[in-house]
Amino acid sequence: MAVSRVPLIAGNWKMNLDHLQAIATVQKLAWTLKDANHDFDAKGSEVAVFPPFTDLRSVQTLVSADKLDVVYGAQDVSEHDSGAYTGEISGAFLKALECTYVIIGHSERRTLHGETDEQLARKVAAAIRHGLVPVLCVGETAEDLEQHGPSAVPVAQLRAALEGLSGSPDIVVAYEPVWAIGSGQAATPEQAEQVAAKLRETLAELFGQETADATRILYGGSVKASNIASLMREPNVDGALVGGASLDVAEFASIARFQKHVGT
Numbered sequence: 001m002a003v004s005r006v007p008l009i010a011g012n013w014k015m016n017l018d019h020l021q022a023i024a025t026v027q028k029l030a031w032t033l034k035d036a037n038h039d040f041d042a043k044g045s046e047v048a049v050f051p052p053f054t055d056l057r058s059v060q061t062l063v064s065a066d067k068l069d070v071v072y073g074a075q076d077v078s079e080h081d082s083g084a085y086t087g088e089i090s091g092a093f094l095k096a097l098e099c100t101y102v103i104i105g106h107s108e109r110r111t112l113h114g115e116t117d118e119q120l121a122r123k124v125a126a127a128i129r130h131g132l133v134p135v136l137c138v139g140e141t142a143e144d145l146e147q148h149g150p151s152a153v154p155v156a157q158l159r160a161a162l163e164g165l166s167g168s169p170d171i172v173v174a175y176e177p178v179w180a181i182g183s184g185q186a187a188t189p190e191q192a193e194q195v196a197a198k199l200r201e202t203l204a205e206l207f208g209q210e211t212a213d214a215t216r217i218l219y220g221g222s223v224k225a226s227n228i229a230s231l232m233r234e235p236n237v238d239g240a241l242v243g244g245a246s247l248d249v250a251e252f253a254s255i256a257r258f259q260k261h262v263g264t
């Protein structure tokens with residue numbers, strides 16, 4: 001990856017770990033990273049966790065009291081700011097809890113909750129409105145891959161979610177092939193790079209080369225300590241969105257320290 005982009009290693013806990021488990025997990029993660037002399041300079045990576053909504057206040061309290069080198073975000077956000085939307089969470093509330101990021105359009109939201117590209121575009125706009133950095137997930141199913149090739153669907157999803165934005169939006173894109181999520185079968189580094197490069201080209205078309213060059217593109221889908229280094233060697237892969245392996249602190253910390261295994 002290009003030197004100017006700080007790698008982002010993001011752990012999506014999905015519906016796992018309550019607020020007490022979150023405290024123990026984040027504490028252990030911060031200690032493990034510290035022991036390993038992890039830092040946030042250009043050589044290090046930024047480490048983020050995405051716990052369930054009900055954990056966020058506890059995580060905020062811990063991270064701010066102990067000044068931990070871990071940032072955090074939510075797994076979803078409402079497109080609305082306030083009002084009669086039972087069960088929804090406003091970006092304003094996430095900002096008040098000092099969330100840095102919010103995941104938008106994870107394939108589980110798209111498929112299990114029927115979230116459409118149009119709705120996701122409104123969620124991206126809501127995140128930006130509240131000063132949160134959207135981590136926009138895009139990715140093709142196995143069927144899409146067979147019918148349209150690897151990049152057509154992710155590129156179309158990216159366009160649909162971002163087309164309404166102007167200027168140089170501060171966003172993160174996560175390429176997550178649906179067939180790789182939770183399957184144990186990650187994309188090869190070449191496959192991840194091919195799509196990430198197309199996504200960057202599309203960002204350049206939408207917002208100019210400078211913004212495209214500054215935007216981090218993550219790969220997600222069965223990332224583990226054993227495959228992160230080879231993925232991170234690709235020039236357009238700037239980090240990872242990690243599901244299952246983020247629940248195991250030792251494994252996740254090892255992923256965050258991928259630089260230690262690059263070149264090995």
Ligand code: PGA
Pocket residue numbers: 012176180181182183184220221222223241242243244245
């Ligand atoms: P996985 O999930 O790492 O368990 O494949 C990735 C994700 O869903 O973000």
